[in-house]
Amino acid sequence: MVHSILNTVIQFFQEPKNRERIQNQCIDPLLHHILDRVFPYIILTCILFSLILLMSLTSVGLLIFHIRYVSQSAAMIPTIIPPPV
Numbered sequence: 001m002v003h004s005i006l007n008t009v010i011q012f013f014q015e016p017k018n019r020e021r022i023q024n025q026c027i028d029p030l031l032h033h034i035l036d037r038v039f040p041y042i043i044l045t046c047i048l049f050s051l052i053l054l055m056s057l058t059s060v061g062l063l064i065f066h067i068r069y070v071s072q073s074a075a076m077i078p079t080i081i082p083p084p085v
Contacts, residue, residue: 012018 013022
């Protein structure tokens with residue numbers, strides 16, 4: 001009994017007319033609704049990720065600049081310790 005019902009359902013879904021109708025009237029509107037509700041969060045996530053990436057790159061750039069500046073200024077400082085006799 002269950003096997004025959006299952007076969008009937010499978011045949012129903014395999015017909016192109018029924019498959020197209022289910023896709024157009026059920027699946028597409030559902031996906032459209034879900035994407036409409038989730039899209040602002042996707043955009044917000046992308047913006048936050050971009051800002052974090054920009055801040056990280058800026059921090060690394062400032063760190064490299066600071067290291068170079070300190071090493072150049074340290075070479076210009078005269079030594080106070082007299083040379084050994």
